[in-house]
Amino acid sequence: MFDSKLWRYIFLTAILEIIIIIVSAIIIIAFYPAISIYVVIGAIAIIVIYLCFSYYIYKPVVKHQKIDPQDEIIGQTGVAITDLSPRGQVKIRSRVWSARGTSKIIISGTKIKVIQMDGIQLLVEAIQE
Structure with missing residues (x-):
């Protein structure tokens, strides 16, 4: 409420x-x-x-006026804490999330972007630098 x-x-x-x-x-x-x-x-x-x-x-x-956490997190960037092959953990705004990559393996330390939120798990993709 x-x-x-x-x-x-x-x-x-x-x-x-x-x-x-x-x-x-x-x-x-x-x-x-x-x-x-x-x-x-x-x-x-x-x-x-x-x-x-x-x-x-x-x-x-x-x-x-309440902001849905899903709308707030989508589009945010962070860093992969563990290798995502396809599942792992990422850190976004000092919070650790369970995540899975969109396609290939994402190596630990890679910058990522949140594409979608499925329950409490994030779908992320690597940011090309």
């Missing part, structure tokens, strides 16, 4: 907004006693309803 870091920011933002609203209401009541407490409670209720409603509005927007 949502990334745990994103949830943290959503909740922190909502809590901060509610704290600001409550402090504002206390200041209004303290300096303007002629305003009824029910007006302030009504305003707070409307804002809380708005926050709940905005959660359901922004939830699909944030959900569609």
Whole structure:
């Protein structure tokens, strides 16, 4: 669903907004006693309803912004750690992946490019230098 870091920011933002609203209401009541407490409670209720409603509005927007790891890794370059004949291991952005070569044997230390991702295994080809 949502990334745990994103949830943290959503909740922190909502809590901060509610704290600001409550402090504002206390200041209004303290300096303007002629305003009824029910007006302030009504305003707070409307804002809380708005926050709940905005959660359901922004939830699909944030959900569609997630980057698929497959889209992120395809096209990246790295280095073959072991010989790929046809399977082996490659290192891309300091992560080690299980991979298989497209055709011939790829020797350890050769620069590679990711062509496709099949589950957790990468299909790679050697980069011609």
